Amino acid sequence: MHVRLRFLASALALALLAACEPEPTPVPLDFTSPGTAQDMVGRLITAAASSDVIMVEVQSNEVAVSVRKDSGPETYAYRDGQIGQVETDLWYVDQASFDVSDFDISDVGALFRAAAGASGSAVNQRLQIVDYSGGKVMMTVSTNPESRAVFFTADGQLLETLDFGTPGGIARGLAEVSGASVYAIGIDSKLGVWADSASDDETIRRHRMAAVPVTTTATQGKPPGKPFSSSIVSAAAIWSIVSRHPGQDWSVEITATDKGVLMRFHFGDTEFTTTLAGKLVES
Numbered sequence: 001m002h003v004r005l006r007f008l009a010s011a012l013a014l015a016l017l018a019a020c021e022p023e024p025t026p027v028p029l030d031f032t033s034p035g036t037a038q039d040m041v042g043r044l045i046t047a048a049a050s051s052d053v054i055m056v057e058v059q060s061n062e063v064a065v066s067v068r069k070d071s072g073p074e075t076y077a078y079r080d081g082q083i084g085q086v087e088t089d090l091w092y093v094d095q096a097s098f099d100v101s102d103f104d105i106s107d108v109g110a111l112f113r114a115a116a117g118a119s120g121s122a123v124n125q126r127l128q129i130v131d132y133s134g135g136k137v138m139m140t141v142s143t144n145p146e147s148r149a150v151f152f153t154a155d156g157q158l159l160e161t162l163d164f165g166t167p168g169g170i171a172r173g174l175a176e177v178s179g180a181s182v183y184a185i186g187i188d189s190k191l192g193v194w195a196d197s198a199s200d201d202e203t204i205r206r207h208r209m210a211a212v213p214v215t216t217t218a219t220q221g222k223p224p225g226k227p228f229s230s231s232i233v234s235a236a237a238i239w240s241i242v243s244r245h246p247g248q249d250w251s252v253e254i255t256a257t258d259k260g261v262l263m264r265f266h267f268g269d270t271e272f273t274t275t276l277a278g279k280l281v282e283s
Helices: 002-020 036-048 108-119 167-177 235-242
Strands: 053-058 063-069 072-079 082-086 126-133 136-142 150-152 184-188 192-199 202-209 212-220 251-257 260-267 270-275
Touching (some): 036 053, 036 063, 036 082, 108 126, 108 136, 108 150, 126 212, 167 184, 167 202, 167 235
Antiparallel strands (some): 053 063, 053 126, 072 082, 126 136, 184 192, 184 251, 192 202, 202 212, 251 260, 260 270
16 A cells, blocks of 8 residues: 555656646757758648738748738748747738749759858858749848848849949840830949839839839829830940940930930930940931
């Protein structure tokens, strides 16, 4: 009888000791390791019960996915070893949704290293996939405190930085902003290249800066002037003028006039107008 009582007392003590022991702290995942972020994003989409994704965020130890629901955006995250819905201040304002599989996040660590090399900072890095401008979904890596956002293509390559002091940079910028029909095209050696087109009663401006992808803005009212085909604008003709003024900041604006489509150049205090072929036009 005494042996049985001692056994019961020992079992009770062990049970009480086990109940008092703290739960083991979850081992944090490292989402910079190949495959881990990609796998967690898939698990969060499953938890959200929606593939209508409007934002993905990845940090070294956290992942969040925001999806569009009838009641508004919902965000699901992996934090402190747990997967679940979290509070969000994200508002749905017609952001484009996207298929996560279109973006290569198989090695977030490699993206972070490339971004650090480009920006000069690796502090508190955060990868984000979201509608950047005008329905264009981009992948970026930023830091906190902010250095500068580094942009990646969907396949994980650094966004090409355009040099508007070269014929290739001018040509690439024109190709990225120009639609079939435009009302004006502008290039500034410091600010990049832009093109205005019309949509209903709005002016749509697409603007490409050197290290920033195309942004799209809309303003009320159609643009002034007449439309013309962007295909008649030649980067080589523009460069033939620019190359005669080495080392100078410059800009050009191209519009349709009563004399045809003309290019108005500025080099410091000097202004002049040429044809699309680069022939000087008398004022």
